[in-house]
Amino acid sequence: MKIRRHLFQLREAYPHVEDGVPIEVTTAELAEKLDCTHRNMVLLLKRMTEEGWVGWTAKRGRGNRSLLTFERPLDKLLLEEAEELAMRGDLQSAFELLQNKGAGSAALGRFQQWLSGQFGFRSTLDGQRRTDSLRFPLPGAIGSLDPARIHFIGESHLVSQLFDGLVRVDARGEIVLPHLAHAWETNEDRTEWTFYLRKGVMFHHGREMTSADVRFTLERLQRLAPGGLYNWVYHGIEDMLTPDSTTIRIRLKQRNEVFLSFLSTNRASIVPEDVCSSEGESFGEADGSVIGTGPFRLASRGHGIWMLEAFPAYFQGRAFLDRVEVWTIPLEEEAEKDRQQQELRQFQVMHNVRIEGLTGGQFQQVRQSGTTCKFITVNELKPGPLRNPAIRAALDRAIHRGELLRQLSGDVIEGASSFWTTEKNGGPSDSRGISYEDECVAIKQELRDAGYLGETLTLTTIPQYGHDASIIQGLLEKAGVSVSVSLLPAEQFKGAERMSADLLLFAVMLDEHREIRLIDLYKSMMQHAEPQVRAKVADTLERILAEPDASARTRLFIGIEGLLSLRHSLLFLYRKHLKTAFHPSVQGISLESLGWVRFRDLWFR
Structure with a gap:
């Protein structure tokens, strides 16, 4: 709450004053510290005393100084404020508050412990309608969700929930399977590839995907990321023809036996031509749209929290979950990792973790x-x-x-x-x-x-x-x-x-x-x-x-x-x-070969 912020500012003005020890001060001096009027300072002191944060003994008369006592430890107040910010969906500000206001390691630890209890599965009823949500922790930050610009594993994970490629690779990494393309063929020297697209695949904004979007996606990579990941593959494309809305023919400059593998990567996720053309380089960034054909669509984002909603028109069937909240958690120093592992035990689905001594069937682990x-x-x-x-x-x-x-x-x-x-x-x-x-x-x-x-x-x-x-x-x-x-x-x-x-x-x-x-x-x-x-x-x-x-x-x-x-x-x-660890209450665990859980398949008893 705002009044608590004024207390933090006041506490910063007297960093060496111990809790419970009164100091002599005047209202005018306090008003100067907070850069406010005498009247506002009187009102602030009244609110702070009502909350039990400070003690205030006013002494009247020229030369008489009043007594101010800080009654509540700063770490506890910072923790309360951080929890309120997190529950309002501003996780980023919560961490910044604790780090910038000098909260001790114990307070940071308590916040992490509290935060871990907020993750997991939740089900609510509105009449007969049940809404299933998963709040999911993701260490690190998300910079971009443009498939052409992603750099880190966390970004790649979200892109895989929001976008699709022409083909995909099975969990063993051995067989290329149909996805947005239901079939393909190649000439004898394997320099010409023809892909036949599924009909009725919809983008999140309501338009049907066509072969023009596939051509645009690959041309966009050549233009937007000339030196990007796997650039030697898409620069090896001689030309592309779209004889109709569900057929694309790609001719390569020379034979490339890993071409299908490239098309199954997140980098080759299909994007909508109309939105990308209108938004330019904003697409996928903080100020742009994130629109794919994936099982989830991006509903909102900001302050470290990414809200995904099930896409009802997904071509492989609607996800069982209605909503996934991805909370990006700042990475801590190496010395804090052991403590993090203890707190992670409370999560129901975890990625890239090492949990020692799991007993009593509380968690199952899958080695990626x-x-x-x-x-x-x-x-x-x-x-x-x-x-x-x-x-x-x-x-x-x-x-x-x-x-x-x-x-x-x-x-x-x-x-x-x-x-x-x-x-x-x-x-x-x-x-x-x-x-x-x-x-x-x-x-x-x-x-x-x-x-x-x-x-x-x-x-x-x-x-x-x-x-x-x-x-x-x-x-x-x-x-x-x-x-x-x-x-x-x-x-x-x-x-x-x-x-x-x-x-x-x-x-x-x-x-x-x-x-x-x-x-x-x-x-x-x-x-x-x-x-x-x-x-x-x-x-x-x-x-x-x-x-x-x-x-x-x-x-x-x-x-x-x-x-x-x-x-x-x-x-x-x-x-x-x-390793990926998950709670036994989670059903439908289906790991991609990278070990990432596909949110689309998850459901809870």
């Missing part, structure tokens, strides 16, 4: 089929010590994988030595049977012998991986390598700025789209590879795109990573398994 693999690549084109293969090899050993895993900890983390094979490997620095400290001494000598003179190397990554970068920095510095960490926003990390780095830390999701993700990765790595390596990788990628046999493509992929690993230009760090 996709894994995240963290790695470092070396910029071989930048002048400096890393042009020397011997220094790269020593640096690879300096990132002691055993110590790295020890500092990361967790039952979902394991060593990695490949994007394909699953054997656990501690890495090159763990195989000599000596202690970590002795290993560091040996590596320092190797670096000196190789000619390393203590130059500072720049390790660049995105802010979300800052914790990993800090650990890597510590490991390298213990081995005598000076490192400076640079954090770039995701959109800048993809650009030319990263070329000034010596080392690049990133991750790739190994899921049903592994092939297309790795091609994207290697095309990016080629930008900072030596010319002969660049040529060899480019040639192998061309062979992959032309190879119809999946096992043969896998062998070619493994050949690329073997070449780069042998040169110590690709340094594998670790693999992280993700």
Whole structure:
């Protein structure tokens, strides 16, 4: 409430005054602190005393000073205000209040605990009509819901509920299935693809989807995101023809065996031509429309809360849930993660979590089929010590994988030595049977012998991986390598700025789209590879795109990573398994291969 905000302002004016200890002050002084009139200050004091927040003993007469006592702890008042803001749908302001007004960690913890109790399933009756809602927590922020601009997993999750693609991949990541297109065919050299669209598929604003929307979607990607994710796929389109409203014929410049895989990604979600043309770059952003053909439509958004409503005309049938409220929760520091896991137990559906010691059948856990693999690549084109293969090899050993895993900890983390094979490997620095400290001494000598003179190397990554970068920095510095960490926003990390780095830390999701993700990765790595390596990788990628046999493509992929690993230009760090947990009351759990629950299938007893 507004009166409470005045109290916060007053409390900030006397930061060193303890609760329950009276101070001498005049009404005029208090009015000056709040920048209000004497009359308004008298009214405010009356309200504050009625609420029991302050004690006020007025003393009349010139020279006499009244007594003001702060009766309620500030943290409790901040917590009450934050809860009221959250219930009014302003979650963002609630967190900002606690962070900006100096609430202690205990108050933040109590707010998180209170907040966790607000999530889950709710059912209300209006006469005979039952309305089912799910309030769903999503760590992190949502920047965009334009399929052409999404960067993060949370954004991708919401896009998958709001939009559809021409095709989809089964949960095992092996079979491409019909979706907006009910059938397709290709010519013998697989450079011409004809898709036949379902009739009667409606966009959320009430217009039927046509082949013109599909053509516009792909042309829009070429125009709007020329350097975006998978851009080499949509730039490989020669032309598109729409002989009628339910047929589109796409001709590629050359054979591409992962073209169908691309069409199943969120990036290729079909958008409405009329709305996108009228709104331009506002579409999907904070000030624009979010309109797809998905099972849910965006009803409202703001202050950290995204309201999704079931789309009655969805072509695969209406969702069982009527409403989904997605509350985006700010990510906390690494030290707070254990406490978060305890609070997450109260949620009924959770993603990307690790919950230890679940007992009594309270939750069931599903290990997601996709894994995240963290790695470092070396910029071989930048002048400096890393042009020397011997220094790269020593640096690879300096990132002691055993110590790295020890500092990361967790039952979902394991060593990695490949994007394909699953054997656990501690890495090159763990195989000599000596202690970590002795290993560091040996590596320092190797670096000196190789000619390393203590130059500072720049390790660049995105802010979300800052914790990993800090650990890597510590490991390298213990081995005598000076490192400076640079954090770039995701959109800048993809650009030319990263070329000034010596080392690049990133991750790739190994899921049903592994092939297309790795091609994207290697095309990016080629930008900072030596010319002969660049040529060899480019040639192998061309062979992959032309190879119809999946096992043969896998062998070619493994050949690329073997070449780069042998040169110590690709340094594998670790693999992280993700889990989805859900309460037994939730029915219809159907996981996509990424492990995301499809809200459309959920229902509750």
